[in-house]
Amino acid sequence: MELQGKTAFVSGGGKNIGKAIVLELAAMGANVVINGASDAAACEATAEEARAHGVEALVQMGDVGDSTAVAAMAEAALARFEAVDILVNNAAVRPEKPFLDMTLDDWHSVLNIDLNASFYTARLFLPAMVARGWGRIINFAGMNAIHGYKGRAPVSVSKHGVWGLTKSLAKEFGPAGVTTNTISPGPIDTRHADEEMNHHIQSMVGRVPVGRLGLPEEIAGLCGYLCGAKGGFANGQLFAINGGAET
Numbered sequence: 001m002e003l004q005g006k007t008a009f010v011s012g013g014g015k016n017i018g019k020a021i022v023l024e025l026a027a028m029g030a031n032v033v034i035n036g037a038s039d040a041a042a043c044e045a046t047a048e049e050a051r052a053h054g055v056e057a058l059v060q061m062g063d064v065g066d067s068t069a070v071a072a073m074a075e076a077a078l079a080r081f082e083a084v085d086i087l088v089n090n091a092a093v094r095p096e097k098p099f100l101d102m103t104l105d106d107w108h109s110v111l112n113i114d115l116n117a118s119f120y121t122a123r124l125f126l127p128a129m130v131a132r133g134w135g136r137i138i139n140f141a142g143m144n145a146i147h148g149y150k151g152r153a154p155v156s157v158s159k160h161g162v163w164g165l166t167k168s169l170a171k172e173f174g175p176a177g178v179t180t181n182t183i184s185p186g187p188i189d190t191r192h193a194d195e196e197m198n199h200h201i202q203s204m205v206g207r208v209p210v211g212r213l214g215l216p217e218e219i220a221g222l223c224g225y226l227c228g229a230k231g232g233f234a235n236g237q238l239f240a241i242n243g244g245a246e247t
Contacts, residue, residue, distance in 0.1 A: 006029070008033065008085070008086035009086070009088065012092070013034035013046060014043035017188060020216035023049055024221065024223060024224045026051075031055045032058070060073040067116075070117065074121070085135055088223060089139045095152075097151055111157070114159060126169075139163075140183055141160075142159055167236050170236030179236075185214060186241060186242020187201055188201070188215070188216060207245050213243075
């Protein structure tokens with residue numbers, strides 16, 4: 001229970017990788033704030049599983065790409081727990097569309113969730129981390145931060161931006177006891193309502209040298225390490241967990 005007394009905010013925490021992270025941190029003793037954009041039932045179910053570890057769990061529904069919504073969620077979280085010590089910016093969208101067919105709305109809607117949300121949340125939760133002299137920020141990039149993909153220009157731009165934000169925050173707030181790192185997962189065995197997306201994920205097995213998809217729990221395990229006592233020297237790093245996949 002090395003995170004007992006700490007509180008974590010996990011965006012996109014109701015399902016898949018986000019859910020696994022919530023349960024990993026709860027098992028380590030952290031109270032959890034679970035954010036979701038639409039599936040409140042999934043978030044509540046995850047909260048119940050988290051509470052089974054003897055921690056408090058608060059569900060906050062809202063679009064992390066909307067600065068006003070993020071401010072409201074942060075206010076509720078800080079009112080309940082006084083501080084958020086661990087911030088996990090996991091929520092993301094990955095639409096695919098030819099560049100010349102994209103509208104301005106297409107472009108900005110992706111950047112708001114995949115990049116700007118990490119700025120919105122960090123600026124609201126960092127003051128309490130600095131005041132306490134301890135904090136952990138974990139941003140998510142994905143392989144779009146390493147390779148550019150056709151049809152996903154705003155996603156690739158956003159994830160490169162997240163990696164840049166991570167390095168900047170690591171240098172600025174590391175001296176205050178706050179570490180910032182980025183996790184870049186490869187193909188992960190997740191379940192989506194979109195069957196085409198599920199098929200796409202399964203089709204990527206052949207690109208992974210270890211011969212299988214990753215598991216959400218393997219990503220969550222790294223989050224636990226970075227937040228735990230043994231992960232405090234990792235700062236400003238990008239951790240690619242992809243089974244050796246290069247494309």
